[in-house]
Amino acid sequence: MVILNRFDGSENFTRSWNEFRMGFGNLNGEFFIGLDHLHRITNSQQFELYVEYKYFDGIKGFARYDNFRIGNENTGYVLKSLGAFYGSNIDDLMTSNNLNQKFTTYDKDNNKDYRNCAQTFKGAWWFGFCRGPNPLAQYSRNARSSELSSMSWNGFNPIRSILMLIRPKQ
Template sequence: MNPQSVVSFWVLCLLFVSQQVTSSSPLLINDLGNCGLQLTHHMTRIDDLITYIMTKQRDEIDEVKFIALNNENDLKNQIEELQKIVINYVDPTGQKTRIQSKIEENLERQIENLKETYSREIKELNSEFSSIKKQLKEFQAQLSDQNHLLERYSLQLNQTEKRLPKGCNGLSSRIHTIKLDGIDPFPALCNRDIEGGDWIVIHKRFDGSENFKRTWTEYRNGFGNQTGEFFIGLEKLHRITNSETHELYVQMEYFNGSFKFANYDYFKIGNESTKYVLESVGKFIGTANNRMNYNLNQKYSTFDQNNDEDAIYNCAEDNGAWWHRHCSYVQLNGIYSKEDTDDWSSMSWEQGAITLKSAQMLIRPISNV
């Protein structure tokens, strides 16, 4: 793709997204950000191409000039040698012989031909170089225009971000693009149907459509689809719970149709250097047993990164990823079963106890309560 095509493509991209930039759709916000990043990347590549072409053309012209100079010097040396040779053909009166005159005429004709050839080649190169310089100036002008366009839409994006809701406060139960302090805007599944609403759903399982036996990297970054089963990701969870005080609500559904919950009023985890340690859960209330106190101050474990305290087993291998101590009670990332089972590896709130039909984890700022 040539530079002009790159510029034209990204102008269309920015214009398309900017027409809808006031929408709170997470896809449109992300599209505008991606357009800006990719346009900046291609602008840098075009600048590099400009520098490369100009340098190459200068090198080619210098090489032709060098060859011409060497050839001219060679011709001069040949003339001098020939002049030494033909001096023997000068008659005693000092008049040029016919042979000497002919040789000199031939030499002069060859010199003129060479001069004309090199002059023509240098003119052609200079003309080509001038044409390229003109094109590059046009591209630079276009890039400058796109810089202004990018700045304008970046400003528009910033203004749009300022209008984004801070968290799920007052939002309906669907996916919204939200903005929290210190965190870039991101799509979040909000829930207003449980205990007053304003919840951000961070973990959801209900049909076994998503594989929760994932690597450390996948649990760090998050996986799944917020329209179905998913986990928001440890890194984002760390940033959210460190932006302000959040409570945690865990809702559990059983195959007999009953529900239980566990609520903790101060949920917070560390960063990746601490292995996303469970720093706090706070006070507990709920109809389920208080099982997360057992996980307090424990590092997160996955099947490919064992951070638990068990000297023999990697608890995440059979019980699913979690803040395990010695293979925890809680197994919300265990194997999903479509019926009640006595499998100790199944999704449950208490290891080896009743299998869960569905489970979701939600958080919200204490200030919203």
Template sequence: MKTLTCFVLLVTYRVTMTYSQQCRQVTSTVCDDDVTNVSRQKGDKGEIGSPGKSGSQGIKGSKGDSGGVGEKGAQGESCALGSFGNDIINRLAYLEDFFRPDSCTNALLDGNQFLRNGLKVYCEDRWTIFQRRFDGSVNFQRTWDEYKLGFGNSEGEFWLGLEAVHRLTRRGKCDLRVELQNFDDNHYWAKYSTFSVDSEADLYRLYVGGYTGNATDRLEYHNNQPFTTMDRDNDAFGRNCASEHDGEAGGWWYKSCYYSQLNGFWGENGRSIYWTSGPRPKVTAMKFRCD
């Protein structure tokens, strides 16, 4: 009953009055505690209390994700040489080309040399070595293009390349020297006072003559013969001489087929490197020198 009476009084006073101090006194006097809170309003702000004790340390947070890769910085300025510096470089390049030998004949040092025409050759006592074999580490059963451009390592077994030999022997008088050593360490040599190799248009035809030496002349048979490889048959035989002997013959200036063949299979027995005077060669070197 008290609750209902309080509610009626509250409604009456809300209609006729604002929430004044008088209304708050009436409601607090008439109403029980269970309805007093309905009409109670917020009091004035109290004084600031004294600081409380520090709380315990919180749990450490998990590690955040790593940052992304930053943007690439701008490129620094290049160090310009200027016209004077460029002029010095050009003059040094000119001097380098000027002092390069035009052939091994004019080379002052042995070993690999870059000639004035841009070719890289191996010089030895002013001879240009264009074929060397001694351990069978390089396969000489190659295609036409490989024999044309060269293969192997000039410090080891190698073939300089027919195009390079042609370019270096087409002008002036050239000598050819063939050096052989068999598996018994006996040495033979053959020297020719005439040597040149024609252009690819003429199938790198061999021209050789004027023999001296102790190895017997076995290149005379091959004089004026074009070069033949396993993929380019230019010999006078009914079959491809470079593909004979189970493909171990290698490229050479074949006729029908050969009296000498220094690009065959390397080995002491069987169909291997061949020069028909004495045992099979173990070490071979072919070199030329031009006036």
């Protein structure tokens, strides 16, 4: 099941807490499934998270976690579990930077940093101290972007596309 798809910048991801709670976009284009849906799904049974990203030079990478689960709105949609990490081209940045963090948007600052990471880096996420993946940041149309607020998986190299999927663990 696709939970996030970004590939051309056609959808604006600078969104409010309520929009991230409900989800937005087009299932045939760029979209985010919504935190309420994601909570309900990931708490119904054990799910794997698979992330596929592509850099502007065509190099692809992936990250896979075997026990992805988030809390409900009362917990700030905390990233409760990731499980074991399997990946390519990158270290496990989500476990070290995002696990046990609440979701932050520009209008709801839940991160531990002194600044609102979603405002500073133009992207909502499970930020702790404004480090690590930022797949919901603004879309960059080129690899030369020096903006730390560009969509990325490693926190600094802009990526062209990202696809996040979940599936029941079997």
